[in-house]
Amino acid sequence: MGLPKAWMSWSTGKDSAWALDKIRTEGRVEVTALLTTVNQAFARVAMHAVREQLLETQAEALGLALVKIPLPWPCPNVAYEEAMERALAQARAAGVSHVVFGDLFLQEIRKYREEKMAGTGLTPLFPIWGLDTWELAREMVGAGLRAFLTCVDPRRMDRSFAGRIFDSSLLSALPSGVDPCGENGEFHTFAYAGPMFRHEIDARVGQIEERDGFVFADVLPAGNAASESPRERQSK
CATH class of the missing domain: 3.40.50.620 (HUPs)
Structure with missing residues (x-):
């Protein structure tokens, strides 16, 4: 069975x-x-x-x-x-x-x-309920989980965090009072690599814009022209 x-x-x-x-x-x-x-x-x-x-x-x-x-x-x-x-x-x-x-x-x-x-x-x-979020965040990063920050609440974090990669560098840069997993709505993510995936997802960050009180980073499939800089597009 x-x-x-x-x-x-x-x-x-x-x-x-x-x-x-x-x-x-x-x-x-x-x-x-x-x-x-x-x-x-x-x-x-x-x-x-x-x-x-x-x-x-x-x-x-x-x-x-x-x-x-x-x-x-x-x-x-x-x-x-x-x-x-x-x-x-x-x-x-x-x-x-x-x-x-x-x-x-x-x-x-x-x-x-x-x-x-x-x-x-x-x-x-709820398999990860109640875990210490700092320990959890470090465990995620240590295991190779990577994600882009797709949405940031600018009332809690600087808009420059939108589009950044969830890694040890980001954890070190988080403002005081921000949950390292963003559980209070400080940020949301798109996971593209880690032990749960059969292969890494090839993606990149495109336009970043503010709307409805939040800052959004548009994650695009790699190769999408909208995700490339003008110089990259001109070189093709």
Whole structure:
């Protein structure tokens, strides 16, 4: 008899990636797919603002199926919850019994997830819950996990952090009071390398812009002309 099947709640970021690696190592469940919300209007992952194409590349590099939850824009909470209910019903129909989350310590978020999943027949798992985030961040970096900062809250961090690589240099440069994993919303990431991937994802940072009170770095597939400098484009 095989392991219980699980879907991974996937944001494209480092915490999701590390939680996936952790749950695979533990061997409690078999993760068969990623579950991700996508903004239909812009073809990007919600909040992290990662292009849908790169989300698909991540799924391929992880060797997993990808289940997208399309969301309208703007997206009222009732529309979000209805979309999630349909996705969870789809999971149960596919024989899935667990959903894995990469949450770290925000109790209200965990409580919300547990309440919404109650009665669905699905059990939430939180494999990296409660870990010291400084130790966790250093462990991630030490294991080779790398990610671009795709979204920065300029009220907590300088806008120059947008587009930087999540590595030991970044951890050393973080302002006082900023959680090293960005769990309080200080920043969001796009993971492109690490032990959970079958191969590194070739991507680079393009335009950086400020909108809706946040600073976003547009991560692009390598070779996309929009990610190159004018000098690079002229040389071709």
